[in-house]
Amino acid sequence: MADDLQTITGHRGLVMEEPLIFEQDAPGRTAVDLPEPPDVADRLGSAVREGPIGLPGLSEPQVIRHYLRLSQKNFSIDAGMYPLGSCTMKHNPRINEKLARLPGLAGIHPLQPQSTVQGAFELMAVTAEWLTTLTGMAGVAMSPAAGAHGELTGLMTIRAALEAAGNARKRVLVPESAHGTNPASAHMCGYSVESIPADERGRVDLAAFKENLTDDVAAIMITNPNTCGLFENEIIQIAEAAHAVGAYVYCDGANFNAIVGRVRPGDLGIDCMHLNLHKTFSTPHGGGGPGAGPVVLSEALMPFAPLPYVIREGEGFRLVEHAEDGDGAPYGRMKGFHGQFGVFVRALAYMMSMGADGLRQASSDAVLNANYLLARLSDLLTLPFPGPCMHEVLFDDHFLHGTGVTTLDFAKAMIDEGFHPMTMYFPLVVHGALLMEPTETESKETLDQFIMTIRSLAERARDGEVDHFKQAPRLTPWRRLDETTAARSPVLRWRPDLPQAAE
Ligand SMILES: Cc1ncc(COP(=O)(O)O)c(C=O)c1O
Incomplete structure (x- = not known):
């Protein structure tokens, strides 16, 4: 199974099921140690509460791990390249x-x-x-x-x-x-x-x-x-x-x-x-x-x-x-x-931190990066309109014709490779649109890795590996959310009581 799940870039994602914070409750456990507040009864009057308030009991490390694990279940710009066309998902300087x-x-x-x-x-x-x-x-x-x-x-x-x-x-x-x-x-x-x-x-x-x-x-x-x-x-x-x-x-x-x-x-x-x-x-x-x-x-x-x-x-x-x-x-x-x-x-x-020259450099680099993708991918993917492009590059799904793989399947397969998919099926002026916006904040090394991944996926689609695409994503906590079965990740091991993916 592990080898079967190995992907081109080696990305595996964090796929464990996370119990609700209430399911991790251990009564009496706490992350804080507060002193008894003096004379509250006088101040609260009839609003004073005598029974338990029903908050879950967890230690500080449990709380930290819970929220950190939850945060890692979502793809984010801080985790990797997010070329979602029209959305400009670039680094937000701290x-x-x-x-x-x-x-x-x-x-x-x-x-x-x-x-x-x-x-x-x-x-x-x-x-x-x-x-x-x-x-x-x-x-x-x-x-x-x-x-x-x-x-x-x-x-x-x-x-x-x-x-x-x-x-x-x-x-x-x-x-x-x-x-x-x-x-x-x-x-x-x-x-x-x-x-x-x-x-x-x-x-x-x-x-x-x-x-x-x-x-x-x-x-x-x-x-x-x-x-x-x-x-x-x-x-x-x-x-x-x-x-x-x-x-x-x-x-x-x-x-x-x-x-x-x-x-x-x-x-x-x-x-x-x-x-x-x-x-x-x-x-x-x-x-x-x-x-x-x-x-x-x-x-x-x-x-x-x-x-x-x-x-x-x-x-x-x-x-x-x-x-x-x-x-x-x-x-x-x-x-x-x-x-x-x-x-x-x-x-x-x-x-102010970029300055006028920095802003101008940023727009130039955004356009350069998109045109780099265009130049390195347009022999394999199909361009509906001739380049050069501005800050994003649009491909259509002609390159997938006859493969049995759709734009959606292609996008899902990208997730297993550690990349957020590009924008799909938009704009409507072309069939099966794939709109990629790398932004100026991605390095050439990341763009090269992205290009390698897209080329490899396009070749796999051409080589008839339809199943690889139809099964994707396989390394996420949830499989395709729009599918009829509750197909959970096959590497979801932590909660065997929950329904597992039928593979
Ligand atoms: C070209 C364009 N116009 C309008 C919008 C809508 O902006 P918002 O999502 O902030 O409402 C977007 C969103 O990204 C956009 O890309």
């Missing part, structure tokens, strides 16, 4: 975490008097200045909590501007190569969404776009670089055509990590764009957050930005929280309080 945990930043409360949090406001204002400088835009709404939330914010801002001009429009054009959240956000904002096809180069079909561009279009939402990992190099013509009919250009800037320090979206005719701080500016994400999706805005859209926002006033800063205190803000707030403050701290720490 300096960001250290700064975000400074008591003066982590311990403040959003309802504190403004005079006591001037430093926090300054931090928000400086972060905003970095973002507007890097994007070449007039201002930024900091409060949106994630990319998709930023999209909704941007569209609501555009809608407010159009309504103020007495020209509410109904349609939003979304290219096929845009991120999936774009049509969802436009629909949520009440627009009818129309799809613009991609051309044979994987970019917006300019002729089809112009054909659909009438004076009832509120905006085009264009992802640039797009989800095929390609730069929309006709963006200036697209923006000019949109502006000519009075429409706005919304850019999904979640992939800004590919161009930061090289291109300023404001120079390309973009009116409004969200940034995923949790991707480009390296704050931890995945598994639900936290993130932040500030929206940079043109001069014309600034009066329609949401509340609240920080302004410089005299020697200090003021948070504008009510429409009557400042200009505009026709639709109020998008979120409670001021936004994801902890993420602002991490993003600013990242930007």
Whole structure:
């Protein structure tokens, strides 16, 4: 069995079943030794509890091992390469975490008097200045909590501007190569969404776009670089055509990590764009957050930005929280309080520690790494669109045709080799998509190991080793979760009472 499970890179994963902390309970055991609190009865009155409170009894090493083992059951960027296209799973420098945990930043409360949090406001204002400088835009709404939330914010801002001009429009054009959240956000904002096809180069079909561009279009939402990992190099013509009919250009800037320090979206005719701080500016994400999706805005859209926002006033800063205190803000707030403050701290720490030259180097390296994968894999895997690519490389499943192995099987087999799979079946413009985003933080050695693994798997698929793929993953605590049987890892030995994989 052990030999059978040996994999190409030798990775085996931590596959033991972990009992619940309550199942490890030994009554009376404890990790802390607290003194009897004096005179509590007087203070607690009728709230005093006399029976046991039902917490499990464990020693400190048991607690540490329990949580450490749980943490190792999930794949993480700290454990290995995580080339999940469109998600920018790169290393999060620990300096960001250290700064975000400074008591003066982590311990403040959003309802504190403004005079006591001037430093926090300054931090928000400086972060905003970095973002507007890097994007070449007039201002930024900091409060949106994630990319998709930023999209909704941007569209609501555009809608407010159009309504103020007495020209509410109904349609939003979304290219096929845009991120999936774009049509969802436009629909949520009440627009009818129309799809613009991609051309044979994987970019917006300019002729089809112009054909659909009438004076009832509120905006085009264009992802640039797009989800095929390609730069929309006709963006200036697209923006000019949109502006000519009075429409706005919304850019999904979640992939800004590919161009930061090289291109300023404001120079390309973009009116409004969200940034995923949790991707480009390296704050931890995945598994639900936290993130932040500030929206940079043109001069014309600034009066329609949401509340609240920080302004410089005299020697200090003021948070504008009510429409009557400042200009505009026709639709109020998008979120409670001021936004994801902890993420602002991490993003600013990242930007300041990298510096302008470091950010430019990071985007160059992200693009270089993706093109390295493209160059070393495209003789074996199939490229739907010719390169070079930007920060991610897209393959389709033609190379698997006739093998009986699907994109899903291929991805599952990668897990046993110690790599998180790439993004699968997205974008939808190609069949069986495999979208790989190595990011700039992977070394050449890791990329070479990844390439070797992918090449070896592709050859095994061609050689007819279908079973190897259909059985994968075999080294994880759980096998395929979408399978009908509760097939647990065959090396799950610790809890023989639990159902084992039928092999
Ligand atoms: C291109 C693009 N747009 C939008 C989003 C949505 O961002 P979020 O998940 O923060 O809502 C993502 C997510 O990674 C993305 O890659």
